[in-house]
């Protein structure tokens with residue numbers, strides 16, 4: 001056993017990037033000092049050391065992300081006072097420019113949401129953009145959002161300042177030790193094995209960035225994420241560039257710009273990206289860089305550089321490429337994975353690990369200590385991940401579009417991912433296709449969003465506006481409100497719960513009384529100990545000791561886990577996932593009784 005490695009800790013955190021350091025720091029703030037962080041190389045050696053350090057809430061229009069971004073910003077602004085170690089945070093201001101009405105609409109809607117939460121987000125004119133960032137070409141800009149109190153930080157400073165705070169709170173940080181696997185008793189993870197010995201733990205937290213998928217598999221846990229190449233160009237010093245220039249993002253050209261050493265950093269979120277080592281990232285990669293693919297990146301770079309015309313005369317210092325992990329829906333994977341007990345995951349940060357890092361650490365620490373997540377985590381919870389997302393083919397195909405999706409493409413209501421489609425189809429799929437369905441996707445299921453009467457669907461642009469589909473949807477809506485319609489809801493998850501204890505288990509889980517007459521369908525919630533809603537579903541009593549639970553596709557793994565966990569000693573029931581074996585047709589509208597009585601008198 002290594003001299004430095006304790007035999008036991010209440011919480012073992014694997015990974016010393018910004019996320020691991022933040023979780024350690026926030027655990028100590030909650031009074032948990034028996035924390036051991038294990039890093040295989042040195043702190044920040046994975047992805048954190050080379051981040052561009054943008055600190056912004058741009059793109060966030062949900063409570064949880066916005067809270068995490070703003071909390072992180074505030075934390076980085078004050079952390080030096082507490083730890084004596086600078087995060088390098090500087091509120092130089094953050095600009096997002098729009099060159100099309102659709103992009104401007106996105107920015108306006110985002111502003112409307114964010115001001116309600118106290119974010120000083122304002123919409124400004126092209127002229128004002130020019131005043132704030134004189135090097136920018138502004139003749140094609142039709143508006144921009146500007147947040148004056150956001151800006152940039154030093155990613156290494158952020159992580160190491162939190163690491164220092166964690167140490168001050170009693171945490172132990174060990175570098176140069178690699179976690180190689182896990183010890184377990186049944187479903188419970190009881191510790192980690194390392195190249196320097198074994199450490200017992202009540203809770204193991206996987207915060208090992210792009211390596212998390214590989215390590216988690218050793219515990220039989222799926223953490224679907226995939227690393228991709230991620231680029232920025234650094235120039236020699238340029239006239240007019242100074243350290244107080246704001247950050248400027250141009251969503252339409254997938255580029256962002258900030259000062260770096262009196263030159264410019266040109267960051268890219270190219271819409272056609274390249275996965276990095278899909279079969280498995282090299283374990284020994286530390287403070288590493290990826291040889292840049294100039295040929296692939298030149299067209300994206302040229303397009304982005306048009307925003308700052310003087311870049312065409314600037315000397316190039318380097319085209320930097322480093323790996324970062326992306327998930328199927330560009331949201332992080334957080335929380336306890338349903339496959340095991342005693343483990344938490346915090347990975348898949350989709351290029352926003354620095355700007356969300358403080359918030360992620362705070363949420364994770366409360367969740368670990370209380371057993372209940374303090375914020376609405378549905379969109380981030382690892383329970384939403386489905387095993388097919390971890391397949392080599394899915395990851396390789398999906399990752400290609402994720403950088404562009406993250407940089408604004410995904411914000412439009414008409415946006416649907418076009419990669420890795422056709423994973424799950426209902427038995428009626430071909431029927432809907434022949435009827436002119438325009439298919440959208442949820443949890444891998446293809447489902448009809450509307451039907452075109454001609455059988456043809458034209459290209460659907462990314463827009464907030466109306467289109468040829470609007471009257472089609474309105475007509476469907478009217479028909480169901482005034483007459484009757486049939487919807488294919490096969491994508492909903494279905495579980496059979498059977499056995500002598502089935503009624504008792506469902507009765508304990510459900511807020512409503514679900515153990516009624518045979519044939520009765522009851523709509524109910526399943527809540528946590530604080531009354532927070534964990535699942536929203538129906539329970540149908542099929543027989544004395546046979547029930548069917550139907551829940552939304554995205555709650556599949558959570559509900560399955562809750563059912564299995566509810567079984568007490570001495571009870572007997574089986575839970576069978578029958579999702580793929582059963583079609584659901586939902587008949588709705590005032591004429592539904594009449595229709596059904598004709599079909600089944």
Ligand SMILES: Cc1cc2nc3c(=O)[nH]c(=O)nc-3n(C[C@H](O)[C@H](O)[C@H](O)COP(=O)(O)OP(=O)(O)OC[C@H]3O[C@@H](n4cnc5c(N)ncnc54)[C@H](O)[C@@H]3O)c2cc1C
Pocket residue numbers: 014015016017018019020038039040041042043044045046047048049050051052053054055177178179180207208209210211212215230231232286321322323324346347348349350351352353354355356
């Ligand atoms: C070019 C580029 C620019 C970026 N710009 C920004 C930006 O402007 N703003 C922003 O918010 N984000 C940005 N990011 C993203 C950000 O860097 C990441 O989201 C963040 O660093 C992820 O942190 P992490 O702690 O999850 O992972 P990492 O920093 O990779 O940390 C994981 C750690 O785990 C360790 N580890 C792995 N396996 C083991 C093991 N078995 N045992 C022990 N230790 C292990 C690794 O050595 C590593 O140090 C950028 C990324 C790139 C590539």
